[in-house]
Amino acid sequence: MESIAIIGGGAAGLAGAVAAAQALRAAGCSDVEVALCEADERVGRSILATGNGRCNFSNASVRASDYRNAAFVGSVLQSLQGWSMRGGCTAGREAGVADPVHRFFADAGLLWREESEGRLYPQANKATSVLDVLRAKAARLGVRERTSKRAVRIDAPSAPEGPFAVRFDDGSVMRPRAVVLAMGGKHGLAVELPPLLRSGALSPVLGPLRSDGRLTRTLNNIRLKAVLCLCRPDEKAARNSIANDVELRSSALAAAAACGEDVGHADGGFRVTGEGLLLARQQGEVLFRDYGLSGIAVFNLSRFARPGDAVLVDALPGMGLAQAQEALGRRFEALMRDGAVLSGEDWGRGMLLPAVGALVLKQAGLSVSGPFAAADVPAFVRAAKALRFPVEGMADPAQCQVARGGLDIAAFDGRTLEARAIPGLFAAGEALDVDGPCGGYNLHWAWASGIVAGDAAVRKMVAGKEA
Numbered sequence: 001m002e003s004i005a006i007i008g009g010g011a012a013g014l015a016g017a018v019a020a021a022q023a024l025r026a027a028g029c030s031d032v033e034v035a036l037c038e039a040d041e042r043v044g045r046s047i048l049a050t051g052n053g054r055c056n057f058s059n060a061s062v063r064a065s066d067y068r069n070a071a072f073v074g075s076v077l078q079s080l081q082g083w084s085m086r087g088g089c090t091a092g093r094e095a096g097v098a099d100p101v102h103r104f105f106a107d108a109g110l111l112w113r114e115e116s117e118g119r120l121y122p123q124a125n126k127a128t129s130v131l132d133v134l135r136a137k138a139a140r141l142g143v144r145e146r147t148s149k150r151a152v153r154i155d156a157p158s159a160p161e162g163p164f165a166v167r168f169d170d171g172s173v174m175r176p177r178a179v180v181l182a183m184g185g186k187h188g189l190a191v192e193l194p195p196l197l198r199s200g201a202l203s204p205v206l207g208p209l210r211s212d213g214r215l216t217r218t219l220n221n222i223r224l225k226a227v228l229c230l231c232r233p234d235e236k237a238a239r240n241s242i243a244n245d246v247e248l249r250s251s252a253l254a255a256a257a258a259c260g261e262d263v264g265h266a267d268g269g270f271r272v273t274g275e276g277l278l279l280a281r282q283q284g285e286v287l288f289r290d291y292g293l294s295g296i297a298v299f300n301l302s303r304f305a306r307p308g309d310a311v312l313v314d315a316l317p318g319m320g321l322a323q324a325q326e327a328l329g330r331r332f333e334a335l336m337r338d339g340a341v342l343s344g345e346d347w348g349r350g351m352l353l354p355a356v357g358a359l360v361l362k363q364a365g366l367s368v369s370g371p372f373a374a375a376d377v378p379a380f381v382r383a384a385k386a387l388r389f390p391v392e393g394m395a396d397p398a399q400c401q402v403a404r405g406g407l408d409i410a411a412f413d414g415r416t417l418e419a420r421a422i423p424g425l426f427a428a429g430e431a432l433d434v435d436g437p438c439g440g441y442n443l444h445w446a447w448a449s450g451i452v453a454g455d456a457a458v459r460k461m462v463a464g465k466e467a
Helices: 011-027 070-088 100-108 127-140 213-219 235-244 246-262 296-301 321-336 344-348 354-363 374-384 441-466
Strands: 002-007 032-037 112-114 119-122 144-146 151-155 165-168 178-181 203-205 223-232 265-267 270-273 276-289 292-294 310-314 387-390 402-404 425-427
Touching: 002 011, 002 441, 011 032, 011 100, 011 127, 011 178, 011 441, 032 441, 070 100, 070 246, 070 441, 100 127, 100 441, 119 127, 178 441, 213 276, 213 292, 213 354, 223 235, 223 246, 223 296, 235 246, 235 270, 235 276, 246 270, 246 276, 276 296, 292 296, 321 344, 321 374, 344 354, 354 374, 354 387, 425 441
Parallel strands: 002 032, 002 178, 032 144, 178 425
Antiparallel strands: 112 119, 151 165, 203 402, 223 276, 223 310, 265 270, 270 276, 276 292, 310 387
């Protein structure tokens, strides 16, 4: 029996298997099997770990510009729209669901809800809900799960239109007509690929950042709602990076627009601060750890950060610099009506947690125990609006949610995700050099690219049969 092999039973692999099986059924190809090959003892284990076990499976608003290699992602998402219009899903369309990935899940029977920042979670609030509907859908379509099958080598066909050879660590060999590479992630593509296809080096992103422990140790486990800005002191190097990275340029421009006049000065559409060129801005919660900074906002900054950069934490979000100066000036006057002499510690009480207030005072050059005067308010405000934490690198790669790198997108057709030099070989998900921010974007990419690759693999095979 002829087959299509999906290598990797995670998010992209499951979506690809379902899409391929749907396409085979639509084409009337009952003599072709979809084999979902997973190295683990069960498929979808990685899905269960996402979103702290709740699975933030997508976002209400996904744009190609949210991703690294946005133009390539845009081509894939456009192909996904074509898949949806060709009848790739019906229930979701009839229910008025707009996004093709969301239609895909509506067809599988998943109910979901939207939380803050557009994050979508299953209604049951458990990642098992997402995995269960996908596995059930795959089973109904005849997908064969082949677990504990670790692919170690893939050989391209020795003759045109011939089969691939997928070799597994147990010595078995599978000879599918098409292959979808849906493995990857933190450990990379742990398989020997045909010579014309190589995987680049991986670097973990979407994780905590290491900083000066002398600054963060006293704040360990404190959570703070804040606005975070990532700056690069070497302005020339920052501009060179922006010139060569479309995503970084978009981030820097968006950050400049969001900060307005309160951060640095304008220069060519960007903002230049006392800590260098502003590259990214995130609003949310920062979690201080003894080794540095964590939390979703920090994770998103980590996609652009490198050693030598600085993270500026605005501990007084919601107020512009001038507004904060005025409000805290009035606060000082109110406190002085009691006639007491204020210390720095007195001044911070009721406004910031003591450890945070102490660090603000230190960075402002003020004393915690010494007197605090009206003339000290401006320095305090400037420090509170831009607490500085130097970036020393990623803190713990094991905590990172995705790995940047993988197969070069230039080697693949963005309309089908087929390797240009190896017909019949497709890739999806983290196998490709694409990543997005936290909030469901990376899983959305996995589903979207898996669907496009799985569907395209079948259409390629059917076209070959009809030729």
